[in-house]
Amino acid sequence: MGCRVRRLLACVALALGSFVAACGGGSTSVVALDDDASVADAGNDAETDATVPTDAPQTPDASDAAATDAGPDAIACTPLVVDAALVDGMIVGLPSSSVVVSPPVVTPQVSVTPPANHFQKQVGVLNLSPTIADAQSVVHMLAPMGMPYAITTSPVLAIQHDMAIFFPEATASSFDATALQLLTQYVQGGGVVVMKYSEVAALKTLGGVASSTFRLEHHGVDLTAAGKALFPSLDRPEEQHIPLGGDPGVYLNTWAMDLDPAATATTVIATFDDGKAAIVEHKVGAGVVYTFGVDWRDVVLRNQLGHAIDATRGYINLFEPATDAWMLMLRDLYDARVRFGVRLHTAPAGSRGSLLLSHDLDWGASYDNAIQFMRDEAALGVNATFFVHTKYVTDSQDTAFFGPERAAQLATLLAGGGSIGSHTVAHSPVLHTFPVGDGTEAYPAYAPFNVSLAQTTGATLFGELRVSKSLIDPALAGRCAPHETLTFRAGNLEYHAASPQTMERLGYRFDSTRAVGDVLSNFPFRAMTDWPDALDTSVFEFPVTLEDQLAPRLDQRVAAALAVVAANADNGAPTTLLVHPNVLDYKENALKAIVQGLPAGVKAMGVEAFGAFWRARDAATLSFINYDDSTKTLTLTLTTPLAAEGLTIRVSPQVSSVKSPAGVTLVTGTSGNFVVLPPLAAGATLTITLGYI
Numbered sequence: 001m002g003c004r005v006r007r008l009l010a011c012v013a014l015a016l017g018s019f020v021a022a023c024g025g026g027s028t029s030v031v032a033l034d035d036d037a038s039v040a041d042a043g044n045d046a047e048t049d050a051t052v053p054t055d056a057p058q059t060p061d062a063s064d065a066a067a068t069d070a071g072p073d074a075i076a077c078t079p080l081v082v083d084a085a086l087v088d089g090m091i092v093g094l095p096s097s098s099v100v101v102s103p104p105v106v107t108p109q110v111s112v113t114p115p116a117n118h119f120q121k122q123v124g125v126l127n128l129s130p131t132i133a134d135a136q137s138v139v140h141m142l143a144p145m146g147m148p149y150a151i152t153t154s155p156v157l158a159i160q161h162d163m164a165i166f167f168p169e170a171t172a173s174s175f176d177a178t179a180l181q182l183l184t185q186y187v188q189g190g191g192v193v194v195m196k197y198s199e200v201a202a203l204k205t206l207g208g209v210a211s212s213t214f215r216l217e218h219h220g221v222d223l224t225a226a227g228k229a230l231f232p233s234l235d236r237p238e239e240q241h242i243p244l245g246g247d248p249g250v251y252l253n254t255w256a257m258d259l260d261p262a263a264t265a266t267t268v269i270a271t272f273d274d275g276k277a278a279i280v281e282h283k284v285g286a287g288v289v290y291t292f293g294v295d296w297r298d299v300v301l302r303n304q305l306g307h308a309i310d311a312t313r314g315y316i317n318l319f320e321p322a323t324d325a326w327m328l329m330l331r332d333l334y335d336a337r338v339r340f341g342v343r344l345h346t347a348p349a350g351s352r353g354s355l356l357l358s359h360d361l362d363w364g365a366s367y368d369n370a371i372q373f374m375r376d377e378a379a380l381g382v383n384a385t386f387f388v389h390t391k392y393v394t395d396s397q398d399t400a401f402f403g404p405e406r407a408a409q410l411a412t413l414l415a416g417g418g419s420i421g422s423h424t425v426a427h428s429p430v431l432h433t434f435p436v437g438d439g440t441e442a443y444p445a446y447a448p449f450n451v452s453l454a455q456t457t458g459a460t461l462f463g464e465l466r467v468s469k470s471l472i473d474p475a476l477a478g479r480c481a482p483h484e485t486l487t488f489r490a491g492n493l494e495y496h497a498a499s500p501q502t503m504e505r506l507g508y509r510f511d512s513t514r515a516v517g518d519v520l521s522n523f524p525f526r527a528m529t530d531w532p533d534a535l536d537t538s539v540f541e542f543p544v545t546l547e548d549q550l551a552p553r554l555d556q557r558v559a560a561a562l563a564v565v566a567a568n569a570d571n572g573a574p575t576t577l578l579v580h581p582n583v584l585d586y587k588e589n590a591l592k593a594i595v596q597g598l599p600a601g602v603k604a605m606g607v608e609a610f611g612a613f614w615r616a617r618d619a620a621t622l623s624f625i626n627y628d629d630s631t632k633t634l635t636l637t638l639t640t641p642l643a644a645e646g647l648t649i650r651v652s653p654q655v656s657s658v659k660s661p662a663g664v665t666l667v668t669g670t671s672g673n674f675v676v677l678p679p680l681a682a683g684a685t686l687t688i689t690l691g692y693i
């Protein structure tokens, strides 16, 4: 055995499941180190440090220690020689691990925020339903926008904040006379209320609305001229007309409002397709009230769940912000009305937006080609996530190609800065019909077989997720490149309704399977169990917006692709691009042209790298914000439970300097300034003092 003792410890610490790493030997034969492996190993340490938060099984600290202690010549763990072969159409003898199947995970759902954790610059979310989880749709707008919020069932607590959202609709018992009086004073004094239409007379009066007609047949919402002025983020036609979907038989609940003739200073912000008011603004004293005639559970959660009742304007390769628009409305109101409001920016390290690069490796030749794409990307200073189809069963689709030679190729991709995700075992066009399975699926007994495009036998959802991971990580460990597969994309962007909770049980964190036309969103969101439960999971979805397979060829629509990236970047939203490395040539040229042509301030990176940023950002909290007009200083505190890189806080354009701490920088922009934080360790709390004009 050629292993150094210290590296042996690292191998044991980092190997997953029951797989015996190269240093563990057993009956496996070993060969001497080659140069590839050394490069792979060093590269992976860097990648692990950058992207794996510290609550992961492999901690950055452990990784660091291994690399530092071992010294430059001791990173030479010995690559595994695998004796695998194609037998009866199946590749047998591959190393595999036993991927842990957690019990069903109960991700914390939306809950009341303890009063001690409230502060004025949060959005006060007043949940008006007996079920606190009904605030979920509001959280699914505020959390992606990075807006701090506190959820309460107390009207009085809700209006301790500069901006309040009331949801769902109020009933007569929601507010007593005292609360209504305080509410009126709050708005007159400059408060902002955003609420769903309800039949409570005092709220209608406050909103400048007389009545509404429920459930007329509506298929879209259009901003009026006043709406376009109010929501500067919604500056494109696709954002100013928001489709609601449906047909004469099935359509969403809406409340078409009539203005209160007694009210002054009312303005219709948006109308339904019959011209009736969909959003009404009512200025009251120094404050303002917005009443919405839609239910955000329909126009946000339903879309994210993939049940948009045909609201989409296309499937993929288009700018489709129908879900995002509702979030951007709240963000624009917050930015305009909350003095010194702060929120976590949606792109890392002060960038304006992001292009998420990804490749799906769907046949044997794709592996070599992928290395060329990785090198192209490294030369451009960017990286990508490579989704690996671990096909080891020959069937009607293809000959098995996930042989032992793939290990070195995957290690090379990692070493060059790429990240590796799973792209299933079978790549079946009918994944959505698979039984869930029981989590015991394991290589090589699990043998999914595509009989035809319409039939796959022997496959389960658990099998596709678990067995692919059980092959990828040992293949990399065998090349001295410890790895945990965290990211998934199904073949053909096939979505199984039980995928989020099943991914969660297998340790996946990021999914990039939904086409933008299925969810009408470019912002990542927390994947949910299927309707009607719609429970949040810990898995984040990164919708796929651009791809390379539909006509015309990608190199002939670079400008169109960049236009979508630009439209999203204007909102701070990422755009995910999928390029299959089945062909080099024009696809390489297209990818280079897209990366080199990115709009100013847009950075490209892999789905997994962005995922790590997004996950840490989601867990981070802005916990205190205060300002002092005598010293012109703004103080805020951020706590991050996970190690975080690139966290960026959007602040008012008036903020002009960073007073402390060192390492925090200010980037000025046209629609606000960005405070860029240094890399933060898990559990870090940072108090930031800013100066303003």
Ligand SMILES: [Zn+2]
Residues within 6 Å of the ligand: 360, 361, 362, 389, 423, 427, 490, 491, 492
């Ligand atoms: Zn594929």
